[in-house]
Amino acid sequence: MPEVDMEELIENLHQCRRCGICRNAVYETVGFDGVCPVWRCSNGFETDFMRGKMLVALALLDGRLKRTSENLESIYRCSLCGNCTEICGAEFSPSETLETVRQVLSDFPIDIRDAIADRIAETGTPYVLGTGTKRDWVSELDFDIPVSGKTVYFAGCTSSQKLKNVARSTARLLHKSGVDFTVLEEEPCCGSVLLRMGKAAQALENAQAFADRIKDSGAETVVVSCAGCMRTLTRDFPIGLGLELPEVVHIVDYAASLISEEKISPKPLDMKIKVTYHDPCHLGRELGVFDSPRIILQSIPGVELVEMEPNRNQALCCGAGGGLRSFDSDLAKNIAADRIETAMVTGASVVVTACPFCEDNLHSGAQLANRLIEVADVVELLERSLT
Amino acid sequence: MDSEIIDNLRDIAGAEFVSTREDVLLAYSSSASMGIDPVQPGAVVRPSNADEVAAILRIADEHGIPVTIRAGGTSLQGEVTPKADGLVVELMRLNKIELFKDLRTVRVGAGVTFGELDKFLSEHDLWLPVSPESALACTVAGNVAVNGSGPGSSFAGCIGELVMGLEIVLPNSQVIQTGSEANPNAPGPFLRYAFGPDITGIFIGSLGSLGVITSVSVKVFKRMEHFDYNTYGFDSHEQAEKFLVELKDNDVNMLMASLYEGPTLEFFMDMVGEEFGIPPMEWPHRTVSMTIGRVRKDVLESDAKLAREICEKMGGRVIGIVELPKGEWDGRFWTFVRCSYVHPWAWQVVYHHQAPTNVHRSVEEITKIMDKYAFLGHTAGFASGHSSMNMYPQFYWDPVDEEERKKVVGALKELAGNLYKAGAVPFKLASYWDGLMEGTETYMELLRRLKETIDPNGIMNKGVLGGI
Numbered sequence: 001m002p003e004v005d006m007e008e009l010i011e012n013l014h015q016c017r018r019c020g021i022c023r024n025a026v027y028e029t030v031g032f033d034g035v036c037p038v039w040r041c042s043n044g045f046e047t048d049f050m051r052g053k054m055l056v057a058l059a060l061l062d063g064r065l066k067r068t069s070e071n072l073e074s075i076y077r078c079s080l081c082g083n084c085t086e087i088c089g090a091e092f093s094p095s096e097t098l099e100t101v102r103q104v105l106s107d108f109p110i111d112i113r114d115a116i117a118d119r120i121a122e123t124g125t126p127y128v129l130g131t132g133t134k135r136d137w138v139s140e141l142d143f144d145i146p147v148s149g150k151t152v153y154f155a156g157c158t159s160s161q162k163l164k165n166v167a168r169s170t171a172r173l174l175h176k177s178g179v180d181f182t183v184l185e186e187e188p189c190c191g192s193v194l195l196r197m198g199k200a201a202q203a204l205e206n207a208q209a210f211a212d213r214i215k216d217s218g219a220e221t222v223v224v225s226c227a228g229c230m231r232t233l234t235r236d237f238p239i240g241l242g243l244e245l246p247e248v249v250h251i252v253d254y255a256a257s258l259i260s261e262e263k264i265s266p267k268p269l270d271m272k273i274k275v276t277y278h279d280p281c282h283l284g285r286e287l288g289v290f291d292s293p294r295i296i297l298q299s300i301p302g303v304e305l306v307e308m309e310p311n312r313n314q315a316l317c318c319g320a321g322g323g324l325r326s327f328d329s330d331l332a333k334n335i336a337a338d339r340i341e342t343a344m345v346t347g348a349s350v351v352v353t354a355c356p357f358c359e360d361n362l363h364s365g366a367q368l369a370n371r372l373i374e375v376a377d378v379v380e381l382l383e384r385s386l387t
Numbered sequence: 388m389d390s391e392i393i394d395n396l397r398d399i400a401g402a403e404f405v406s407t408r409e410d411v412l413l414a415y416s417s418s419a420s421m422g423i424d425p426v427q428p429g430a431v432v433r434p435s436n437a438d439e440v441a442a443i444l445r446i447a448d449e450h451g452i453p454v455t456i457r458a459g460g461t462s463l464q465g466e467v468t469p470k471a472d473g474l475v476v477e478l479m480r481l482n483k484i485e486l487f488k489d490l491r492t493v494r495v496g497a498g499v500t501f502g503e504l505d506k507f508l509s510e511h512d513l514w515l516p517v518s519p520e521s522a523l524a525c526t527v528a529g530n531v532a533v534n535g536s537g538p539g540s541s542f543a544g545c546i547g548e549l550v551m552g553l554e555i556v557l558p559n560s561q562v563i564q565t566g567s568e569a570n571p572n573a574p575g576p577f578l579r580y581a582f583g584p585d586i587t588g589i590f591i592g593s594l595g596s597l598g599v600i601t602s603v604s605v606k607v608f609k610r611m612e613h614f615d616y617n618t619y620g621f622d623s624h625e626q627a628e629k630f631l632v633e634l635k636d637n638d639v640n641m642l643m644a645s646l647y648e649g650p651t652l653e654f655f656m657d658m659v660g661e662e663f664g665i666p667p668m669e670w671p672h673r674t675v676s677m678t679i680g681r682v683r684k685d686v687l688e689s690d691a692k693l694a695r696e697i698c699e700k701m702g703g704r705v706i707g708i709v710e711l712p713k714g715e716w717d718g719r720f721w722t723f724v725r726c727s728y729v730h731p732w733a734w735q736v737v738y739h740h741q742a743p744t745n746v747h748r749s750v751e752e753i754t755k756i757m758d759k760y761a762f763l764g765h766t767a768g769f770a771s772g773h774s775s776m777n778m779y780p781q782f783y784w785d786p787v788d789e790e791e792r793k794k795v796v797g798a799l800k801e802l803a804g805n806l807y808k809a810g811a812v813p814f815k816l817a818s819y820w821d822g823l824m825e826g827t828e829t830y831m832e833l834l835r836r837l838k839e840t841i842d843p844n845g846i847m848n849k850g851v852l853g854g855i
Contacts, residue, residue, distance in 0.1 A: 014786035017733065018419040019724045020461050020524035024479075026502035027523055027720050028509060043403045044433060044479060045411050046460065052414035059413055071410045087523075089725030 004104055010061065012092040013101075016054040022084035022094065023049045031314040035083050041319070041334040047074035050084040050094045057101040067108050075101055076110065077331065080196055080322030081281040086313055099322075102198025112326050113197045120189050120206065125157045126326075134160040134187045137167045143175055149182035152219040156226035157189055158356040166225050166356045169383040170251050174223070176386050177258050181223070188213050192232040195240070197323040204241055211243045222248045225379070227283035227355035228321065234287065250283060251379055252354045256292035259299050266385035268301040275381070276308050276348035278339060278362065279315035280355035293354045293378045300385045306346040308339075316342070318353070320361035336365025343373060350374040352381055388429035388472060392450060396432050396474075399442045404433040404480070415475045418460045418467045419521070421786070422735035422796040428455065428469035435480040437554055437562050437601040444599065445560035447474055447846050454558075454846050456595035458497055458526040461519075463736050464817035466533060466594045466851055478528070481601055486511060487575035492551050494568075494576060494604040497528035502720055513607045516543040516642070520723035528600045533815045534592035536771045538719035541641040542680070544772035545814065546605075547591040551576035554602040555590055558842040565590075568604060576604030589837070592814060596848040596855065597841050611680040614642075615691035616713040618706035619698040620671035624648075624747040627673035630701045631743045631770055634677075637697065639690045642680040643716055644770040648673060648750055651765040659722065663714030674706065678716040733786040737799055739811040740775045741768065748809040753780045756802045762795050778811070813853075821854030831855070 023039050025032045034040055039049035046052030056074050059065035078098055085093045116126045125134065137160055138145050145153075153174060155167040174181045188210045194203035214222060222245065224230050230250045237243045258264045275297055283289045290312045297305045310316060319325070319335025340362060343351040351366075351373055353359050362375045388407065396405045406412070407430045416425035429452075434440045447454045453473035460467060469475050481496035484507050493515070495504055501515070501522035508514050516539040519525050525535075527546070531553070536545040543549060552566025563569075565587040567578040579587055590597055621627040627646055634641055647655065652670045660667070679694060681687035695705050715722060741749050746768055753766045766780035780802070784791040803813070804823040813820045824831070831853060838855050839845075849855075 011787060014733075017421065017724075018417065018460070019521060020419065020459055021521075021721060021724060023459075023524060024500065024503075025523035025721075026500065026506050028502075028506045029717075030721075032502075032523075033506070043406075045406055045431065045477075046414035047408075047411050051460075052411075055414050055417070056410045059410075065410060065413060070408060074410055074414075087721075089721070 004100055006104070009097065009100055009104070010058070012097045013054050013058045013061070015090040015092045016051060016094065017090070018051050020051050021087050022051055025087055031310055031312070032087060033310045033314070034316060035087055037081065037317045037319055037335040037338065038078055038331065041338050042077070042331055048077070050078075050098070053078060053098060054094065057098065061101070061104065067105065069110070072105060072108060072110070075105065076113070076197070076323060076327045078322055079281070079317045079319055079324040079332070079335070081317030082285050083314065083317065086285060099196060099198065103200045106198040106200065113199070113323065116197070116326055117194060117199045117202055120191070120194060121202065124186070124189050125161060126189065126193050127157060127161050129161045135183060135185065137164040138171070138183055140164070141168060141171055145171060146182045147185045148217055149180055150218065150220040151179060151181040152214070152217055152222045153181045153183050154187065154222050154224045154229065155183065156224060156229045156356065158360060159225045160187060163356040163360055165380060166359065166377045169377065169380040170225050173255060173379055173383045173386065176383075177264050182217070184213070184217060190229045190232045192228040193323060195232060195236055196321065207237060207241045207243055211237070211245060214245055220246050222246060223251055223254050224248060225251050225356055225377070227280035228357055231282035231286050250289060250354065252292040252296060253289060255379060255382055256295045259296065264386060266300040266382060269303065269385055272302040272304065273350055274304045274306055274346070274348045275350045275352055276306050276343050276346045277311075277378070278308070278318060278343070278351055278353040278358060279312055280353055280358045281315070281317050281321055283354055284315060285313055293352075296378050296382050297352065300381060303381070306348055308342045308346055318358040318361045318365070320357050325361060332361055333364045333368050336361040337369040338365070340365040340369045340371050340373060344371055348373070350376055350381070352376050352378050354378050388452070388474070389450070392446060392452070393430060395446050396430065396443060399439050400432050400434045406431050415457070415469065415477070418457070418462045420463050420465045420468060421733040422792065422799070423465035423468050426469050426471055428475045429472035431475045431477060433477045433480050437556055440476065440478075440556045440599050440601055441560040441562050443474075443476055444556055444558055448558050448560065448844055451844055452846060453849060455848055456532070456599050458529040459500060459521070459524045461521040461525040461529070462533065464533075464738070464815050466815070466817070466848070470849070476599065478526070478599070478601070490575050490577045491607055492576040492604055493607050494602055495527050497601050497603070498526055499528075500524060500526050501530070505720075508607055509610065512610050514610045515549065515605055515607055517546050517549060518719060520719070522720040523724070527605065528603045531591055531603050532593060532595050532600055536777045536814075538643045538716060540772060540777060541644045541770035547588070548772065549605045550587055550591060550603060551579045551606060552604040553587050553590055553600050556599040556601055558598060558844065558847050566604060592816065594816065594848060594852045596838060596852040598847065609682050611682050613681050613684045613687040614716065615679040615687055616709040616716065617677060617691070617694070618708045618711055619675040619677065619694075619703050620706045621673040621675070621701065621703040622671060624673055624750075626701045626703055627675055628744045628746055630675060630698060630703060631776075632774070633697045633701065634694060635774065637693055639694050639697070640679055640681055641770060642678045643712065643719070644675055644677040645715065645767055646673065646675055646746055646769070646776065647767045651767050654765045655767070659714060663710045665708060665710045665714075668708070676712045676715060678712045733792070734781050734783045735795060735799060736779050736781045737802055737806070738815050739778050739806055739813050740771060741778055741811050743770065743774060743776050745810050746776050746778070749778045749780070749806060749811055752802065752805040752809050756798055756805070757782070760794060760798045762791070762798070816853040818851055818854055824853075
């Protein structure tokens with residue numbers, strides 16, 4: 001990770017003209033129906049959306065505002081979802097700039113961030129989940145998966161440790177499709193959370209080890225389930241960290257290809273269901289993957305896809321990203337509950353997504369909102385249709 | 388701010404909606420007014436209804452605490468810059484919308500933005516024809532407080548023309564309702580000029596210095612579906628200005644008619660030309676970019692034909708580039724906000740109105756100032772009512788160059804004085820007009836006495852309304 005160019009950072013922060021459209025813009029013909037999920041689901045002060053965060057960041061950097069835990073709070077109370085960047089007319093990305101500000105402030109101690117960073121360094125995962133390995137989920141399948149090969153399924157920390165159903169469904173899907181694939185013996189962490197929380201130096205160290213691990217595996221293609229892993233491996237690794245990896249593909253793109261190549265043919269589900277799709281920020285807004293998950297859903301007989309408003313580029317975040325789920329868990333869950341309410345408006349009985357981190361938080365949101373709606377991964381639904 | 392006062396504010400609005408945090412106060416120390424120095428308040432409170440606002444003002448009045456009312460925080464003239472250690476009352480939680488379909492009116496809380504209202508009204512095939520260029524962040528009530536104008540004003544005038552009534556909390560904490568809604572038995576807002584003098588009008592454009600507008604009732608109209616976009620070129624400013632007068636005389640329903648001088652349009656094209664898909668061309672001395680709108684298609688076609696005929700009668704020519712007016716109109720909720728980012732400079736604007744036949748005088752004075760102080764800028768205007776043009780000269784500086792900022796901001800007062808002598812009038816009576824408006828002494832004195840009567844302790848946004 002290159003050193004932060006402070007002059008460029010200050011110039012970028014000054015680019016904010018304080019117009020405020022990053023707060024709650026509703027522009028029906030363009031597709032915006034609110035912008036900042038943090039402002040929407042918090043007490044709504046200026047520091048709860050990007051305009052105020054830019055002002056606070058400038059003051060923290062130039063010394064007008066003392067660096068205290070309280071004064072730094074708004075810098076971390078952001079999911080970096082990028083919807084503000086989507087609507088902003090400036091020639092800089094507010095969300096990426098805020099991430100750079102976090103990098104500059106990374107030496108200031110913040111307990112939760114530092115604990116996660118330490119855990120990744122020590123255990124290779126941000127989660128505290130007792131004993132066992134990240135590969136334990138494989139033993140719950142009725143087929144074996146080798147530990148080396150040309151196509152690596154990289155489940156990621158969340159799928160392999162918290163939402164194992166995503167990993168299992170993905171593996172079954174690949175198996176049923178006749179894909180020869182492997183799951184690494186000791187899967188490393190991609191370091192997404194380190195980057196998003198500003199721990200760039202540690203992220204670089206972690207990424208170098210990750211790249212070596214993939215290289216050693218002989219992989220030619222890496223298939224991932226997590227939108228955060230996908231963004232990190234396909235954007236941060238080559239651009240920010242200067243590291244090359246073999247081809248990295250998200251499972252929704254991979255599966256959509258399997259469908260179009262007629263290697264799999266979804267069959268009708270037991271009953272017709274109405275499904276709505278939540279666009280993960282990393283996968284949609286940042287990487288432009290909007291169609292594949294929708295193609296998959298529409299290929300399953302009996303699935304009716306209904307869209308939430310807003311969706312695609314203007315979709316509101318689930319609240320989990322940018323370290324927010326760790327930094328302010330209640331706020332992250334409130335944002336997820338808000339997104340669940342939007343899903344309820346569509347009349348869908350299932351909200352699906354393509355990121356286990358989103359799925360995990362949406363589960364929390366549904367619980368918080370006390371809503372009976374199933375939350376699932378696109379791949380789970382697809383795999384169900386193949387049985 | 389005294390801790391007992393803060394506790395009282397917390398009791399009123401809820402502890403979670405009152406802040407004295409250093410970072411929060413810093414974020415409320417400025418708005419979109421890039422040329423105004425920030426001032427840190429002592430506290431920020433976010434009430435949810437008029438009763439809470441009234442209780443807050445009661446405390447402020449009792450303790451002589453300066454109050455600054457804020458909603459979207461989009462003001463460009465320093466209207467919501469707080470007083471040192473004062474209280475910012477932020478109204479975004481007042482977000483109710485109530486439609487009176489049979490009365491063709493809607494009542495909106497002070498926290499409702501134009502974008503939110505437009506979405507609501509479109510579900511009923513209605514619209515509010517006037518919106519500011521900051522419509523996605525600016526609230527209707529905030530716009531009424533500055534009597535703003537924008538796209539649609541060429542047809543419907545400034546926002547004040549559409550107001551049917553206001554709910555206002557006075558500095559002494561009394562809540563008043565103006566217009567027909569003052570009668571609790573009335574079915575809703577159907578007449579502004581009820582109960583004698585136009586009390587509503589006193590608060591329109593008052594810049595938060597006389598009371599707090601907590602809700603606004605405005606006229607709404609059937610949504611127009613038929614539009615004609617065109618550009619008209621002229622070799623002299625007289626032809627272009629006369630064209631605009633003739634259009635009004637012939638009841639051509641222009642929704643947005645912008646008048647550009649050649650160099651300004653070139654500059655504007657640098658900002659939005661590519662986005663709008665406008666082919667490169669040499670623009671004439673003056674260009675009118677116009678969107679005509681009608682509910683009925685046949686009437687629209689008649690208007691469009693007449694506009695072309697009038698243009699040629701005035702000695703002009705129909706340019707035929709539709710992308711410019713279409714881009715202005717279709718993107719009216721965000722185009723100008725977004726294009727302000729196309730260049731890397733911060734900016735300050737000196738809003739004023741001119742008579743259509745006198746637009747060239749504003750252009751002359753603005754050009755003189757730019758030449759004299761050697762800074763970058765431009766001006767253009769749009770028809771903003773029965774017979775007025777809203778001029779919005781913008782001046783730019785490097786946001787990290789404090790010296791340049793001071794130079795630009797320092798020139799604004801001189802420009803305002805020159806514009807006034809050239810027949811222009813301010814509609815946002817920003818503080819820099821103070822002392823420049825020769826011949827208005829008795830008017831300003833009456834305004835001062837009005838302020839002293841309504842706000843005897845001077846707590847509400849003191850000094851902002853033309854220095855009062």
